Amino acid sequence: MEKSLLLAIYITSSSIALLAAKIFISLLLYKRWRRKQRVYEDGLSGGKMVMFRSPAMQSLTSNSFMKKILKLSNKDIIGSGGYGTVYKLMINDSMAFAVKRLNKGSSERERGFERELVAMGDIKHRNIVTLHGYYTDPRDNYLIYEFMPNGSLDVVLHGRSTNKTILDWPTRYKIAVGAARGISYLHDDCIPHIIHRDIKSSNILLDQNMNARVSDFGLATLMTADETHVSTFVAGTFGYLAPEYFDTLKATTKGDVYSFGVVLLELLTGKKPTDETFVEEGTKLVTWVKSVVKEKREEYVLDRRLEDCPVDEINSAFAIALMCLELEPAKRPTMAEVVKMLEQIKSENIV
Structure with a gap:
């Protein structure tokens, strides 16, 4: 009886410790993001634009970027699949971004968006695509990546x-x-x-x-x-x-x-x-x-x-x-x- 009780206590305490560790990691990553974000909220559309601080984004304003995202159409599509649709967003003749649009139609898509943000939020490596920010509104989530001219x-x-x-x-x-x-x-x-x-x-x-x-x-x-x-x-x-x-x-x-x-x-x-x-x-x-x-x-x-x-x-x-x-x-x-x-x-x- 005592062994069973001790085992139950051990399993419970281990689970609590694991959960606490994951919460701590999430908070740590969130604090890192906050230090490098510029946030713009639009009261009319109900959308929120978050841009990570970087040389590529320094000259851009959140408001203008958000407006360009909302103007994306089928002619800008460069890829699609079960994950969503990817658009090429042209800022000018020399600057472009890849924007991945994820519909908010299911809880799994929401989790996919969150997973991608958590995984990519603080990564900087020459062999991993760079996440520059994201935009979210009541209908869709958008992830803003550097554009890869040679595709996949x-x-x-x-x-x-x-x-x-x-x-x-x-x-x-x-x-x-x-x-x-x-x-x-x-x-x-x-x-x-x-x-x-x-x-x-x-x-x-x-x-x-x-x-x-x-x-x-x-x-x-x-x-x-x-x-x-x-x-x-x-x-x-x-x-x-x-x-x-x-x-x-x-x-x-x-x-x-x-x-x-x-x-x-x-x-x-x-x-x-x-x-x-x-x-x-x-x-x-x-x-x-x-x-x-x-x-x-x-x-x-x-x-x-x-x-x-x-x-x-x-x-x-x-x-x-x-x-x-x-x-x-x-x-x-x-x-x-x-x-x-x-x-x-x-x-x-x-x-």
Whole structure:
């Protein structure tokens, strides 16, 4: 009886401590935001504009920016999906922003908006897209991001882009390293740590120099330093999700590692994880590549557009991808280790 009582007290106190820690973290992040915000409220529309202090926003007024947001129309749309609609907002000939509009139609969309704000509110990293502010009114929420002129990796890699940039091996390698650095920053350097939960090629944006920027934090989960996982519902994109996620309902950093492994295979093969060929054959990208690489026939799955590539670099990249795609999470490397291994590909070649 006493043991049961002590166990109940322990569980209750642990839960209270965890809740208190999360509240403390939220308050800490909120205070950080307040120090760098300029807030403008419009009594007529019932909207509120919040702009984070930065060189890019310094010359802009909240009132004028808000008016431009309200004038966005279908001709400004540059992307859409289950998450909402993304518009290109032109300030002048040399300045543009990406504005993500999220309808307030459901509690889940509201939570997605809040998750993205909490995750992105204090992040500044060269491989993560910058959040410049947000606007909210009774009908919609808007997130204001820096504009990425080369769109997403998914669009450029799979041929639906007006961008004629050729994705040669050096460019793909640079994108892989950049994306890995961004995810590693989320896992190891952010306080609290961040699990993205939706790493995929459409959430890796490309700037004017084809540098990778991790984006879309609508499913992101915060994790304190002493936590190994966060219990949650299954969310993400089919083809990128780690297999253990469906059984355990636990989001971990190793789930992001698995998803990155799929993206790396996309860069190497030029194929989507949900390619129609795989569906017809009852298989998937990961299974297909594993079977071929096991027989040391990487050249048969390599994207045909990658001509005259260094064979040793390609084989090393395939090996790293397969490490990320280990079925047992414990056998997968951390993202920090992935970054080191990817960087080593080029350094060894130079030596």
